[in-house]
Amino acid sequence: MSDIKRVVITGMGAVTPVGNNVKDTWENVKNGVSGIDFIKKFDASNLKCNVAGEIKDFNAEEYVDKKELKRMDMFSVLSIASAAQAIEESGLDMEKEDPYRVGVIVSSGIGGFVNIEKQANVCFEKGPKRVSPFFIPMIISNMASASIAIRYGMRGVCKNITTACATGTHSVGDAFREIKHGYSDVIIAGGVEASICELAMAGFVNLTALTNSDDPKTACRPFDLNRDGFVMADGAGVLVLEEYEHAKARGAKILGEVVGYGSTEDAYHITAPLPDGTGAAEAIRQAMREAGITAEQVGYINAHGTSTHANDEGETKAIHASLGDYAKNVPVSSTKSMTGHMLGGAGAVEAIITAKALSEGFLPPTINLDTPDPACDLDYIPNVGREANAEYALSNSFGFGGHNAVICLKKYSE
Numbered sequence: 001m002s003d004i005k006r007v008v009i010t011g012m013g014a015v016t017p018v019g020n021n022v023k024d025t026w027e028n029v030k031n032g033v034s035g036i037d038f039i040k041k042f043d044a045s046n047l048k049c050n051v052a053g054e055i056k057d058f059n060a061e062e063y064v065d066k067k068e069l070k071r072m073d074m075f076s077v078l079s080i081a082s083a084a085q086a087i088e089e090s091g092l093d094m095e096k097e098d099p100y101r102v103g104v105i106v107s108s109g110i111g112g113f114v115n116i117e118k119q120a121n122v123c124f125e126k127g128p129k130r131v132s133p134f135f136i137p138m139i140i141s142n143m144a145s146a147s148i149a150i151r152y153g154m155r156g157v158c159k160n161i162t163t164a165c166a167t168g169t170h171s172v173g174d175a176f177r178e179i180k181h182g183y184s185d186v187i188i189a190g191g192v193e194a195s196i197c198e199l200a201m202a203g204f205v206n207l208t209a210l211t212n213s214d215d216p217k218t219a220c221r222p223f224d225l226n227r228d229g230f231v232m233a234d235g236a237g238v239l240v241l242e243e244y245e246h247a248k249a250r251g252a253k254i255l256g257e258v259v260g261y262g263s264t265e266d267a268y269h270i271t272a273p274l275p276d277g278t279g280a281a282e283a284i285r286q287a288m289r290e291a292g293i294t295a296e297q298v299g300y301i302n303a304h305g306t307s308t309h310a311n312d313e314g315e316t317k318a319i320h321a322s323l324g325d326y327a328k329n330v331p332v333s334s335t336k337s338m339t340g341h342m343l344g345g346a347g348a349v350e351a352i353i354t355a356k357a358l359s360e361g362f363l364p365p366t367i368n369l370d371t372p373d374p375a376c377d378l379d380y381i382p383n384v385g386r387e388a389n390a391e392y393a394l395s396n397s398f399g400f401g402g403h404n405a406v407i408c409l410k411k412y413s414e
Contacts, residue, residue, distance in 0.1 A: 006244035007179045007259075008412065010252040011092070012352045013085025015078050016235040017053035017339050021085055025339075025349070026356045029364045030385055034338045036231050037216045042198050049210040051219045052196050053233025053340025071134040072147070073112030074194035078236035078345075079144035080151060082106075083188050087152065090240040091252055092186060094153050101185040103156035104145040105175045106192060106238055109167040109344030109399070112139030113195035120199075141344075144192050148238075156184050164399030165304070167191045168237065168347030173261035173407050175241050185246045190238035190348035204232060207271065211307065220341075221368035222305035222334035223312050223376040230306040233340030237348030239355075256355035257410040259392070260293075262286030266402030272310050273398055277318030280396065283404040284322035287394060291408040295326040299390025300363050302354045303380075304398045305334020306341055315396065316376045331388060333366045333381040347397035351407060354395045358411040363388050 012022050017035030019025035028035070036053050044050035055078070060069055063081040083106065094102065115138045123131050137143060142160035149158045157178055161170045168191025175189035204210045211229035213219035220231040247254060262283035266274045273280065288298070304315055312334075320327045335353050342349055357363050362385055369382040390411065397405045 003182060005180050005182060006257065007176050007241055008244050008247050008254045009239050009256040009258065009355055010242045010247050010254060011086035011090025011240035012255060012355065013082035014237045014349055014352055015055055015058060015081050016342065016349055017055060017233050020058050022352060026353065029335050029338055029353055030362055032338065032365050032367045032383065032385065034217050034367060036219055036340050039196065041196055044201065047201055048205050048212055049201065051211065051213065051216040051231060053231060054196060055234050071138065073115045073138040075108050075112060075192050076143045076147045078194055079106050079192040079238065080147055082190060082236040082238035083148045086188065086238045086240045092240060097186065099153050099155040101156055102154045103178065103184045103187045104149045104154050104158045105161065105171045105187055106144045106148055106190045107161040107167045107171045107344060108141040108144050108192050109162055109164050110193060110195050111141030113200045114197045115139050117197045117199040148188055154188065157187070163403035163405065164401055165341065165343055165346055166397040166399035166403040166405040167344035168349070169351065169395060169397035169405035169407055170263060172239060172258065172348060172351050173263060173405055176258040176261055179241055179243050186240065186242045188238060189241050190236065191345045192236035193343040193345040194234045195343065196232060196234050201232065209308065218368045220307045220337050222307045222337050222366055223373055223380045224369050225371040225373040227307040227309065227312065230308055231340040233342045235339065235342035235345040235349055237345055237352050239348065239351060254412045256359055257412050258407060259410045260287040260291030260408030262406040264404045266404065268402050271400050273314040273402065275314060277314040277321060279402060280315060280318035280398055280404045281321035283406040284318060284394060284396070287406040287408040291392065293392050295323040297392050298323065298330050298394060299388060300357055300393040301330055301332040302350045302393065302395040303332050303334045304396045305336050305366065307336065311398065313375045316378055319378060328378060330379065331363050331381050332378050333364055335364050337367045347395065347405065350395050354393045354409050358390055358393055358409060361387055361389050
């Protein structure tokens with residue numbers, strides 16, 4: 001068990017505001033297509049922010065039957081859908097696996113917020129006896145992982161990591177380490193969020209975290225001088241991570257490789273990042289150090305890039321601090337400019353996008369970057385993506401509470 005293992009990606013699945021699978025999500029992100037629009041799930045006219053990245057035309061019954069749907073929150077449904085896509089692509093057959101060597105780390109930052117709102121209304125309007133008996137198992141955030149494990153009979157490590165907007169990246173990073181150090185052969189890893197509802201939106205609005213823009217297509221503008229807050233979104237991303245020899249032995253197609261992971265804490269503020277970016281910079285250094293690479297080998301960074309003043313300026317400083325003089329040569333983009341911010345799901349979807357960028361030799365853009373902020377002075381791939389043959393890439397995620405997570409991916413080669 002002491003031998004260090006290679007960790008590869010053999011399947012990926014996603015449900016996002018720009019596509020209900022990886023293929024559509026990737027094509028739209030490549031082409032700068034925004035999935036942000038006016039909120040349609042409820043009347044948002046009383047809110048200062050009425051735009052979001054909602055999922056569109058998703059048929060939950062393709063993945064979960066009607067009876068189950070009544071007992072599950074949408075975040076669990078999205079995790080099952082994304083996992084089903086990823087497992088199908090990977091060709092993983094649980095009948096041929098030791099179930100105790102296959103685990104699940106698919107996490108949510110918030111859990112069943114929509115049902116918290118719904119059942120609270122039921123309780124206060126109709127009385128506590130009318131609250132659903134499935135209320136608790138619907139809302140607790142570990143049910144994303146548990147639902148996948150139950151469905152497929154995966155009996156290894158199964159947990160939920162809740163670190164706000166760093167949740168998805170921490171989940172992929174922890175899964176990487178579980179396999180690297182020999183504790184598991186396969187882990188279904190990722191993140192999910194489905195929290196667009198009036199209560200959640202009101203909370204973020206009153207925190208002054210969300211945009212006030214009334215133009216949904218330009219509302220999310222990371223690194224732009226005129227950015228004024230993030231755009232909330234729903235979504236899920238799941239990757240099948242697998243020990244290299246195990247994947248080769250069963251003839252799996254390898255889509256990419258995870259080679260490094262960094263995790264730090266700002267220890268500074270409940271919502272604001274460290275202004276000098278030092279906590280995030282150390283997470284970047286840790287991921288590069290584990291991957292065994294220098295700044296000159298980083299060919300792309302998928303930024304956290306939330307479209308808030310504090311994050312984008314702090315992340316820019318973090319990239320400068322960690323990559324030194326070479327930082328200005330590294331292409332960076334925030335795909336949240338198109339997807340919105342999927343909170344606990346963001347890092348996992350962005351890991352998928354980063355893996356696709358490496359395998360296809362194309363770097364997605366940061367759209368709506370029309371007036372660059374002088375404080376954000378890196379190459380943010382403005383508005384139009386570009387072809388580039390990158391071998392290594394970083395994906396950054398930073399969450400409320402000061403949680404920093406960074407993974408390093410490598411283009412697969414024998």
